[in-house]
Amino acid sequence: MYTTFKTLHSYWAYLLLVILLLAVFNALFGILKRREYTARDFRIALFALIISHIQFLLGLVLYFISPLFDLWSQGGVMGDAEKRLMLVEHPSINIIALILITIGYSKHKKKVSSTSKFKTVLIFYIIGLVFLLSRIPWDVWPNW
Numbered sequence: 001m002y003t004t005f006k007t008l009h010s011y012w013a014y015l016l017l018v019i020l021l022l023a024v025f026n027a028l029f030g031i032l033k034r035r036e037y038t039a040r041d042f043r044i045a046l047f048a049l050i051i052s053h054i055q056f057l058l059g060l061v062l063y064f065i066s067p068l069f070d071l072w073s074q075g076g077v078m079g080d081a082e083k084r085l086m087l088v089e090h091p092s093i094n095i096i097a098l099i100l101i102t103i104g105y106s107k108h109k110k111k112v113s114s115t116s117k118f119k120t121v122l123i124f125y126i127i128g129l130v131f132l133l134s135r136i137p138w139d140v141w142p143n144w
């Protein structure tokens with residue numbers, strides 16, 4: 001079970017980063033080209049939201065079944081940068097990132113003009129993406 005969730009979480013991270021990059025560039029070009037906001041743009045923003053929430057759920061399960069979790073009972077987590085990254089910073093910063101992406105999605109739906117829809121997606125999704133990238137365990141991932 002642990003290996004399955006870790007593998008799923010690890011590969012799902014690629015999908016999430018690709019769809020978030022697509023959503024950010026799509027919004028950027030939508031603004032630069034003063035394009036009409038279409039159903040396709042809406043679907044990209046929605047898929048990025050759904051895929052990020054699935055990654056959160058995979059991470060949440062992984063958090064409690066990973067052998068890393070046992071480190072809490074041994075103590076010294078906050079004083080160790082690597083342990084603190086995986087047990088505190090990675091989950092918490094990613095949860096903040098997901099909250100920003102979710103706020104951005106619901107705010108952009110309420111916007112009327114195409115430009116303001118694109119701008120809202122661009123701002124919230126790019127901040128979310130930067131937060132995600134800041135706490136990826138780059139020493140173990142990508143592991144190809």
Ligand code: HEM
Pocket residue numbers: 006009010013016052055056058059060061062063064066067068086090091094095098132136137140141143
């Ligand atoms: C939503 C954005 C997230 C992304 C993009 C992400 C990405 C990753 C990546 C790339 C790894 C390394 C996997 C590997 O070693 O091959 C990882 C590990 C891990 N993630 Fe996430 N994660 C996210 C959210 C979360 C959340 C919300 C939690 C917990 C609530 C979480 C818990 C974990 C844990 C515990 C590990 C280490 C598993 C282990 O080595 O035993 N992740 N994550």
